[in-house]
Amino acid sequence: MKTSSLVKVTKAEKSKIDQVDFDNLVFGKTFTDHMFVCDFKDGQWQTPEILPYQPLTLDPSAKVFHYGQAVFEGMKAYKDTDGKVWLFRPEENYERINKSSARLQMPEFPRDFFFEGLEQLLNLDKEWIKSGQADGNALYIRPFVIASQPGVMASPSTEYKFIIICSPVQAYYTKDVKVKIADYYSRAANGGFGAAKAAGNYAGQFYPTRLVQEEGFDQVIWTDDTTHEYLEEAGTMNIFFRINDTLVTCPTSDRILDGVTRKSVIAMAEKLGITVEVRKVTVKEITEAAANGTLKESFGSGTAAVISPIGTIAYKDQVWDLEKPENCYSATIKKAILDVQYNAAEDTFGWRHEVK
Amino acid sequence: MKTSSLVKVTKAEKSKIDQVDFDNLVFGKTFTDHMFVCDFKDGQWQTPEILPYQPLTLDPSAKVFHYGQAVFEGMKAYKDTDGKVWLFRPEENYERINKSSARLQMPEFPRDFFFEGLEQLLNLDKEWIKSGQADGNALYIRPFVIASQPGVMASPSTEYKFIIICSPVQAYYTKDVKVKIADYYSRAANGGFGAAKAAGNYAGQFYPTRLVQEEGFDQVIWTDDTTHEYLEEAGTMNIFFRINDTLVTCPTSDRILDGVTRKSVIAMAEKLGITVEVRKVTVKEITEAAANGTLKESFGSGTAAVISPIGTIAYKDQVWDLEKPENCYSATIKKAILDVQYNAAEDTFGWRHEVK
Numbered sequence: 001m002k003t004s005s006l007v008k009v010t011k012a013e014k015s016k017i018d019q020v021d022f023d024n025l026v027f028g029k030t031f032t033d034h035m036f037v038c039d040f041k042d043g044q045w046q047t048p049e050i051l052p053y054q055p056l057t058l059d060p061s062a063k064v065f066h067y068g069q070a071v072f073e074g075m076k077a078y079k080d081t082d083g084k085v086w087l088f089r090p091e092e093n094y095e096r097i098n099k100s101s102a103r104l105q106m107p108e109f110p111r112d113f114f115f116e117g118l119e120q121l122l123n124l125d126k127e128w129i130k131s132g133q134a135d136g137n138a139l140y141i142r143p144f145v146i147a148s149q150p151g152v153m154a155s156p157s158t159e160y161k162f163i164i165i166c167s168p169v170q171a172y173y174t175k176d177v178k179v180k181i182a183d184y185y186s187r188a189a190n191g192g193f194g195a196a197k198a199a200g201n202y203a204g205q206f207y208p209t210r211l212v213q214e215e216g217f218d219q220v221i222w223t224d225d226t227t228h229e230y231l232e233e234a235g236t237m238n239i240f241f242r243i244n245d246t247l248v249t250c251p252t253s254d255r256i257l258d259g260v261t262r263k264s265v266i267a268m269a270e271k272l273g274i275t276v277e278v279r280k281v282t283v284k285e286i287t288e289a290a291a292n293g294t295l296k297e298s299f300g301s302g303t304a305a306v307i308s309p310i311g312t313i314a315y316k317d318q319v320w321d322l323e324k325p326e327n328c329y330s331a332t333i334k335k336a337i338l339d340v341q342y343n344a345a346e347d348t349f350g351w352r353h354e355v356k
Numbered sequence: 357m358k359t360s361s362l363v364k365v366t367k368a369e370k371s372k373i374d375q376v377d378f379d380n381l382v383f384g385k386t387f388t389d390h391m392f393v394c395d396f397k398d399g400q401w402q403t404p405e406i407l408p409y410q411p412l413t414l415d416p417s418a419k420v421f422h423y424g425q426a427v428f429e430g431m432k433a434y435k436d437t438d439g440k441v442w443l444f445r446p447e448e449n450y451e452r453i454n455k456s457s458a459r460l461q462m463p464e465f466p467r468d469f470f471f472e473g474l475e476q477l478l479n480l481d482k483e484w485i486k487s488g489q490a491d492g493n494a495l496y497i498r499p500f501v502i503a504s505q506p507g508v509m510a511s512p513s514t515e516y517k518f519i520i521i522c523s524p525v526q527a528y529y530t531k532d533v534k535v536k537i538a539d540y541y542s543r544a545a546n547g548g549f550g551a552a553k554a555a556g557n558y559a560g561q562f563y564p565t566r567l568v569q570e571e572g573f574d575q576v577i578w579t580d581d582t583t584h585e586y587l588e589e590a591g592t593m594n595i596f597f598r599i600n601d602t603l604v605t606c607p608t609s610d611r612i613l614d615g616v617t618r619k620s621v622i623a624m625a626e627k628l629g630i631t632v633e634v635r636k637v638t639v640k641e642i643t644e645a646a647a648n649g650t651l652k653e654s655f656g657s658g659t660a661a662v663i664s665p666i667g668t669i670a671y672k673d674q675v676w677d678l679e680k681p682e683n684c685y686s687a688t689i690k691k692a693i694l695d696v697q698y699n700a701a702e703d704t705f706g707w708r709h710e711v712k
């Protein structure tokens with residue numbers, strides 16, 4: 001285990017790990033013994049600390065509660081069969097959280113604080129990471145930044161907290177998801193901050209999602225807010241379509257999150273010899289392909305589930321069920337990525353990062 | 357003073373009021389001795405309480421930090437020269453916070469809890485409300501609701517806190533504001549939640565606002581995100597233009613906050629015999645009117661300042677300064693509304709509500 005002079009560590013007196021049933025985890029409900037916290041004030045990030053997991057104390061006027069200055073990341077640590085711990089493309093998450101922060105006029109977090117803090121934290125809470133690729137055992141890692149300055153005026157905060165909390169998880173979706181294409185509500189504006197992993201991008205989705213859930217679907221597939229003719233992404237996943245034997249996904253933009261899994265799926269698919277097209281995808285072509293049988297597969301991509309196959313896709317009054325094809329891209333690509341994540345296959349892309 | 361069986365009251369041991377310099381208040385920085393708090397759990401709002409103003413303790417995984425489920429209101433209490441305390445159209449704020457909550461899949465707050473809580477709180481902290489219409493002395497009231505359930509999964513919270521905090525304030529803007537019309541960034545999406553007073557609508561504005569501030573302006577005037585051809589609203593104000601002798605403002609929509617001050621300005625202007633047009637307003641007509649001198653005035657409307665005259669308006673490379681006309685609408689309407697708010701004139705609309 002590395003030791004670091006950067007991070008001040010206060011260990012929990014007693015671990016809570018014995019109280020946890022690792023075979024029946026609810027996603028994102030259980031947290032490990034420690035958390036990483038670093039405060040920004042007087043124009044700079046202060047000494048980072050690892051502390052026992054504990055509540056936050058904030059003034060009721062703290063800006064995060066009123067003006068939504070809050071960004072986050074989602075990443076995972078995996079344990080291989082030898083007990084080694086691995087991160088998947090953590091550099092991408094580090095860069096993305098700073099991009100998200102910049103779009104919300106929040107200060108960037110230093111690289112050494114991020115990586116040393118994260119690795120120290122994972123080392124301390126190593127026991128919480130269970131091996132077991134088949135069950136999707138992993139440690140979900142949630143770095144986030146919140147505006148902590150007191151004051152009810154709509155201007156950027158001068159104080160922030162950068163925090164990392166960790167939650168042991170298992171496979172996210174076990175069933176195929178049922179999605180409905182948005183024709184009225186939207187997730188993000190042109191020139192807005194949809195591309196940022198900002199807290200404010202999520203709450204607005206809950207009500208439209210609830211509406212489709214009342215019709216029996218799980219999630220909304222968002223479309224552009226101007227015409228609703230172009231498919232964009234799902235609530236917490238980017239989206240792929242297999243038309244005949246070509247895998248299609250839309251380009252990222254200022255409305256769409258540049259998913260780490262999305263770019264990994266594209267690279268892995270190409271490596272596996274699959275033709276990938278990154279281009280605008282219309283609702284019209286996808287609904288026609290669903291109707292005439294050329295839409296062979298569709299899936300979402302995201303850190304939580306890697307790939308979530310879509311079993312049903314709906315648009316307005318029409319509903320199509322997708323049969324799993326023989327040579328299923330989603331299963332093949334998912335397996336290939338998981339093998340890299342769990343150190344069960346060669347890492348030709350250099351995506352894996354060992355936590356020592 | 358009313359007593360209420362609904363609200364449980366715990367008084368502060370000692371008031372902080374002596375430490376406050378009421379002649380040098382910074383907007384939204386100083387808070388009164390008490391706060392109102394009501395928790396939602398197990399599917400219902402629990403007993404509302406008034407407590408000494410104090411920090412909130414929340415789990416670091418509380419959903420407000422991650423998914424932006426947070427809405428708020430802004431209203432004011434005014435003290436007249438006889439020491440009576442008045443609210444301005446509080447029913448509007450009550451209804452709007454529930455509309456905002458509904459759009460973010462949050463539970464509505466009961467009317468009796470809201471009004472009894474608010475009035476009890478104002479009674480307890482009455483001393484903090486200073487009279488003085490000329491200085492804009494008032495108590496700014498900030499009701500807000502935050503998602504408090506722990507858990508890092510993007511789904512609606514099952515637990516919330518409804519809170520009211522109060523801050524003594526003086527006139528907000530003292531100088532005329534300089535604004536620049538947005539031609540790239542946007543505030544809200546079609547089918548989004550721009551019409552909700554949601555935390556997530558504010559943080560995204562800070563970076564574009566910062567960019568115009570670097571050019572010497574104070575605020576952005578937002579335009580529609582599809583074409584950037586239609587003027588919508590400012591960061592925390594609706595916007596009015598006087599073209600020749602007609603006052604023009606755009607209609608509300610799912611992108612624009614339905615401001616209480618906006619609708620009061622429209623009603624008051626009409627009462628004063630001013631012609632008001634509520635219709636789409638193009639960037640083209642306003643910049644042409646600015647260039648040819650028919651744009652006589654422009655101002656923002658909002659609770660904080662009632663009316664903020666715009667002294668300079670810019671679009672791309674062009675900048676126009678607006679000279680105050682002789683018969684200035686903004687000054688006349690502002691005075692007329694303030695007179696109602698401070699109980700200095702007859703309230704023909706029934707807008708005033710006495711806090712007893």
Ligand SMILES: Cc1ncc(COP(=O)(O)O)c(C=O)c1O
Binds near residue numbers: 074233237258260
């Ligand atoms: C809106 C949105 N889209 C897509 C994704 C997928 O991104 P990633 O693959 O980096 O997890 C996420 C994050 O999980 C997301 O929140």
Ligand SMILES: Cc1ncc(COP(=O)(O)O)c(C=O)c1O
Binds near residue numbers: 430553593594613
């Ligand atoms: C985005 C936005 N527009 C307009 C306004 C003005 O609304 P009101 O007049 O109700 O204060 C506000 C609130 O202050 C606001 O936040």
